[in-house]
Amino acid sequence: MHVNCSQGHHRPPIDELLSRVESKYALVIFASKRARQINDYYADLHEGSLFDNVGPLVDSTIDDKPLSVALHEINEDKLVARPLDE
Template identity: 80%
Template sequence: MAGHNNGIIDPPIDNLLERVSSKYELVIYASKRARQINDYYSDLHEGNLFDNVGPLVDSSVEDKPLTIALHEINEDKLRIRHAE
């Protein structure tokens, strides 16, 4: 993944949609994870290393949190937990 700058083309949207029940769920799922990754980088800058989980896939500094989140979803690094 490092060095790639393909955005939504990589991973393919069809692959991502196979991992969720709807495109709306994918949007919510990816955006929540992207926010966690963004918070991780903010905490890292402030010296708080253990408040959030960082990227679970190889990534570079240039990769946006949403791109990282989509790659994590595509590589089955995350699981959706539905509220009960």
């Protein structure tokens, strides 16, 4: 099932996302860490500091949820997951 995001994108299919990581658990950890970075980026942007965090690597708006942006980045191979034991 695909659900439209605010910018007209579809959420990436779970099968495609899982092909880029070791497990569902790894996907959750990877996407949540990246979503935190995106959230911190927008907080820094609001405070006028842009040096600590990297913003979205895919087209997005401020209204897009950080987790959705992170999943799109993973699906578009903008990010590569390292094995969990590294």
